[in-house]
Amino acid sequence: MTSTQHFYDPRGAVEADALAAAVRASAIKGKRLAILDNTKWNAGKLLRGIQDQLAADAGLSAINYYRKHSFSMNAAPELIEEIAANNDLVITAIGD
Amino acid sequence: MNSPDTHLSESREVQAEDMIEWYYQQGYSDGLPLVPPTPAKIDAMVAALGGDPSFRECRVPPRWGSLTREVLAINMVMAGCLPEYAAIVRAALLALCDPAFNLNGVQATTHMASPLLIVNGPARVAANMNAGCNAFGSGNRANATIGRAIRLILLNVGGGWPGELDKSTLGSPAKYTYCIAENEETSPFVPYHVEHGYKAEDSTVFVLAAEPPHSVTNHVANDPQGILDSICSAMSTICSNNAVMGGHCAVVIGPEHARTIAKHGWKRHDIRHYLWKNAGNLWKDLYFNDRYGKVYNRSFPAWYKREADAMTPIVPTPDNIHVFVAGGEAGRFSALIPGWGKVSSPVLKAIDPAAAPAGGPVCFDGTCTL
Numbered sequence: 001m002t003s004t005q006h007f008y009d010p011r012g013a014v015e016a017d018a019l020a021a022a023v024r025a026s027a028i029k030g031k032r033l034a035i036l037d038n039t040k041w042n043a044g045k046l047l048r049g050i051q052d053q054l055a056a057d058a059g060l061s062a063i064n065y066y067r068k069h070s071f072s073m074n075a076a077p078e079l080i081e082e083i084a085a086n087n088d089l090v091i092t093a094i095g096d
Numbered sequence: 097m098n099s100p101d102t103h104l105s106e107s108r109e110v111q112a113e114d115m116i117e118w119y120y121q122q123g124y125s126d127g128l129p130l131v132p133p134t135p136a137k138i139d140a141m142v143a144a145l146g147g148d149p150s151f152r153e154c155r156v157p158p159r160w161g162s163l164t165r166e167v168l169a170i171n172m173v174m175a176g177c178l179p180e181y182a183a184i185v186r187a188a189l190l191a192l193c194d195p196a197f198n199l200n201g202v203q204a205t206t207h208m209a210s211p212l213l214i215v216n217g218p219a220r221v222a223a224n225m226n227a228g229c230n231a232f233g234s235g236n237r238a239n240a241t242i243g244r245a246i247r248l249i250l251l252n253v254g255g256g257w258p259g260e261l262d263k264s265t266l267g268s269p270a271k272y273t274y275c276i277a278e279n280e281e282t283s284p285f286v287p288y289h290v291e292h293g294y295k296a297e298d299s300t301v302f303v304l305a306a307e308p309p310h311s312v313t314n315h316v317a318n319d320p321q322g323i324l325d326s327i328c329s330a331m332s333t334i335c336s337n338n339a340v341m342g343g344h345c346a347v348v349i350g351p352e353h354a355r356t357i358a359k360h361g362w363k364r365h366d367i368r369h370y371l372w373k374n375a376g377n378l379w380k381d382l383y384f385n386d387r388y389g390k391v392y393n394r395s396f397p398a399w400y401k402r403e404a405d406a407m408t409p410i411v412p413t414p415d416n417i418h419v420f421v422a423g424g425e426a427g428r429f430s431a432l433i434p435g436w437g438k439v440s441s442p443v444l445k446a447i448d449p450a451a452a453p454a455g456g457p458v459c460f461d462g463t464c465t466l
Contacts, residue, residue: 005109005118011167
């Protein structure tokens with residue numbers, strides 16, 4: 001038999017404004033590409049391979065390769081600022 | 097007592113036959129039944145936390161939910177905690193949310209690490225924590241529900257749900273509860289927190305992102321070297337995160353082993369230094385004799401010798417080995433607890449914020465250090 005009960009939400013509020021995602025680029029030719037390596041062993045292999053392939057045939061104006069300080073921590077704010085200021089596109093990956 | 101309407105968090109009414117099943121349906125559970133909170137239980141827990149239910153203690157990553165005192169109380173009641181545990185759980189959450197701990201990474205990692213909590217000082221006794229027989233096991237309300245409250249908060253407020261923001265490949269049983277106290281009463285050494293500058297009458301929590309305990313058996317050694325060599329054997333694996341990127345680990349010495357070690361006059365610093373000096377791996381073993389190519393591991397300190405036959409420490413310094421005494425009176429067992437690696441630092445925090453060490457020399461075991 002049902003009855004009226006109090007309930008509690010244990011999750012706590014998230015006090016942050018949602019950010020809109022950047023508009024996806026329609027073409028990459030002539031763009032400046034950032035590659036952000038999370039510094040895990042296999043991420044580096046994957047991303048270097050992508051870098052080589054795109055450098056050969058994608059017509060990018062520049063490919064800039066960046067590395068996080070630690071794979072287990074967020075990229076430093078100044079690194080993110082640098083990537084945003086000097087690039088049009090970013091590729092990142094997790095290779096565990 | 098407050099009426100239900102004064103509760104800031106979502107205290108609302110629902111038509112339900114069984115609140116335990118209802119909470120399961122909301123997805124708030126760690127898999128075990130939750131204790132349905134009542135206004136009276138929440139009020140008592142908030143009062144034990146100092147009142148002011150909307151006061152935010154911290155934000156819990158990676159979801160970054162706000163841990164107000166009321167949300168803390170809700171999770172503690174759901175876990176089965178008594179109000180007497182409130183200060184311990186709060187101190188543990190503040191320690192976990194210290195940036196040095198990198199809870200964001202601990203929650204999300206593919207590794208099986210989970211926060212280990214070890215309590216020192218009179219708060220252990222006041223909460224009736226188990227530091228003795230079966231300390232890491234079941235059967236004690238404080239150990240079980242303090243650890244469970246932490247896990248519920250990591251899930252509900254931190255969003256560390258398996259497969260969503262918790263990407264652990266295997267997880268571990270320590271993700272239900274992982275909480276003990278140091279057995280200061282049977283330990284022949286000064287308590288851990290006194291070694292770190294606190295007074296014996298202070299109470300502290302220690303948190304370490306860690307694997308579950310690994311048993312160390314030694315029933316024959318009648319000297320410190322033999323017992324500690326067995327612990328070194330457990331430490332000297334090539335497959336722990338400590339082996340591949342240093343960091344910190346904990347060693348929990350059983351009372352019988354501790355008495356044998358102390359009988360020979362060895363102190364805490366002797367234990368730490370012996371373990372550090374004699375545990376480790378050959379560089380070539382860490383890299384499979386270059387079977388998979390030469391790998392430069394930049395996770396290690398620059399001063400490690402990168403040569404095939406060089407002995408590589410398991411952690412960078414003796415101070416990165418955290419020694420505790422716990423367990424029952426009988427049994428020649430200890431435990432190694434490998435850490436997550438250098439990407440998280442353990443945090444020691446006073447349960448009463450006013451009890452921070454005064455600074456200056458720290459004196460114990462007849463020696464003072466700055």
